[in-house]
Amino acid sequence: MPKTVKHKFEIEHLQILDEDGNVDEKLEPKIADEDLKKIYETMVVSRVFDQKAVKMQRQGKLATFAPSTGEEAAMVASTFALRKQDWMVPSYRESPCFITRGVPLEAIYIYMKGSEEGSRGEPDAHNMPVSVPVGSQPLHAVGLGYAAKLRKKDEAALVFFGDGATSEGETLEAMNFSGAWKTPTIFLCRNNGWAISVPTTKQTAAESFAQKAIAFGIKGIQVDGNDVLAVYAATKEAIERGSKGKGATLIEAITYRMGMHTTADDPKKYRKEEEVEPWKEKDPIERFEKYLRKKKLLDDNYKEKVWAEAEEKVAAAAKKSEEFKAGHISEIFKYTFAEMPYIIKEQMDYAQKTWEEENNG
Ligand SMILES: Cc1ncc(C[n+]2csc(CCOP(=O)(O)OP(=O)(O)O)c2C)c(N)n1
Ligand SMILES: [Mg+2]
Missing domain, CATH: 1.20.5 (Single alpha-helices involved in coiled-coils or other helix-helix interfaces)
Structure with missing residues (x-):
């Protein structure tokens, strides 16, 4: 009889804030009140920025745009956990991550008009450029982590990609190398339900994307991607692991692409509105507002002010980007x-x- 080797594994699913904004106090990460407000304000600016971008594209003022509405917790809370020296490695949907890293809003709009100028922030900012080829950027993130290791620098790299990107060989190669080389890489897979018109049910036969980590000998965890606290805590822990030389982490953040894939797409052609409805109840910004209200960090006045200021900032940035003249x-x-x-x-x-x-x- 041939011997069999059986592996048993479990994948943790982390949720700290439920849909009503109730917190699991045992798991609540320590985040200063000012930082909680900063995360909230960044998410609101991201939402307003996003919706304005779609309108601008429709008016012929921007090129194709990939909206992030509904995915702000997965993007902002994870990027917020980074230290200045860590790398942010985006796909094409991560404008909230650039916003969190302090890149001026008009620079992101200008990039979406087709000009590279200023889109990554300060020249020495550790933000990689937008990567459109699906699955290409995880390799870059592993390279950045490996380079940091060789130079004996404490720099982790947080890379964003979608559920669809997990079917690209390069993503799997990247995870394999991160395991073999123990690089300080955080793979953040935004499982937003869809890869253009392909649902996750057709993307993989695995029960989770997080469990793919097991095969590469890296840590895997699944989080509620619309829960700011869970995303933040998991990313923070992954950065610490990387920084201590303990290697890479794959975080699967379960969220939902509320809108179209890009402004070149019409989701009504392939998905039913009934599927979108329940996700409206899970809106990451509304959930975080409930939490902040319970913590007495948010009242109606503050909320109104944050949304009004976001509108003003975004309008000013849109105007600047319209006035921008492309270089040579x-x-x-x-x-x-x-x-x-x-x-x-x-x-x-x-x-x-x-x-x-x-x-x-
Ligand atoms: C190598 C490559 N193949 C195909 C495309 C076309 N394409 C752009 S986005 C996309 C789907 C990606 O879905 P997912 O990884 O889930 O990310 P999401 O768009 O949902 O954020 C595809 C197939 C591409 N940009 N690059
Ligand atoms: Mg997707």
């Missing part, structure tokens, strides 16, 4: 290589020549 075409060839390879230089010269002919001729 040569800009799009810069910022990737420290020394420009000749093949890129050739393309830049060609583009420059054509640009000048068209603009002067």
